[in-house]
Amino acid sequence: MLDFWLEYASTYSYPAAERISALARAAGATVRWRPFLLGPIFQTQGWTTSPFNIYPQKGQYMWRDLARTCESLGLPFRRPDPFPQNSVLAARVALIGFTDGWGEAFSRAVYRAEFAEGRNIGDTAVIADLLGALHLDAASVIERAQAPENKMRLRGETEQARDLGIFGAPSFVAPDGELFWGNDRLEAALDWAKR
């Protein structure tokens, strides 16, 4: 069992979400998807936006590196505008989805919309459209997602991420608490989880 901590505004969570299921199957590992929010964790470091915006040279490099990574994986890529996007509704909806069994498909649809199709996942109409494409009742799902107990649930997940030492996304946590950060560490995390 490996916990996959994902943030819907996070660039490298996109290739990780595309890669993890096939790699986990090949490794014979079970993966639990754990949506959370990086914003509150960044805020405790004094950041009010993505570090890629705060440090322009690093940001410029990241976009190039992400484009190369997607190209090498055969994934479509278009730089999102705005960046970062508001991922709160996507994360709340995803929690409902992982309870109901469509969380993975929804997650991949969110990343494709954001990082390949030039859409803004902070727009409720976009999330509703993605839900509709999964043959779900968007209005009813969004209502459950915005209910106070679901908001609290996401807050709890984010607090747990912070308690695990998570400071970026994607992150992977093995049952013994071993932490791996970044799409580049997915294989190592699966290896560790199998030990």
Place this chain on the structure above:
Amino acid sequence: MLDFWLEYASTYSYPAAERISALARAAGATVRWRPFLLGPIFQTQGWTTSPFNIYPQKGQYMWRDLARTCESLGLPFRRPDPFPQNSVLAARVALIGFTDGWGEAFSRAVYRAEFAEGRNIGDTAVIADLLGALHLDAASVIERAQAPENKMRLRGETEQARDLGIFGAPSFVAPDGELFWGNDRLEAALDWAKR
């Protein structure tokens, strides 16, 4: 031809320096080692120490990840104290070494002293000892390293690194200017340089 930009205080430059020669040989690529200083580049971002010290959660993770990386490569590792170490003399000496033909051996000796043997490369006696182990006249090399023209040369290299968009180490730059950052990107950089 691939330029390998290395900083002697940089953690992940250690495994990169240990890996690059064999990988370049296997790829049929030529590598040019380019010592530089990250300090002046960090200062323009408002950092007066390593970001691993500024962001403790990220720093704590980095030490764990570096230990795992070294273990997987069979490299000895001991967390350096202090960190980061003053790498100015090491970089100045290395420029002499790459002119005279012993730069790679010296570089690896510096990283081993710092990241495996618990020594402080900011100490002139340690650098002199490493030079002696390479059967060099330490006093004469250090005198050349500290000469004004060599200091200016290192400053020029660091300015060139910044102009290339380098913001961390190790970095790799292909002849067309394509930039790769981090030990994790060494293979991709060699692939690119061969295209």
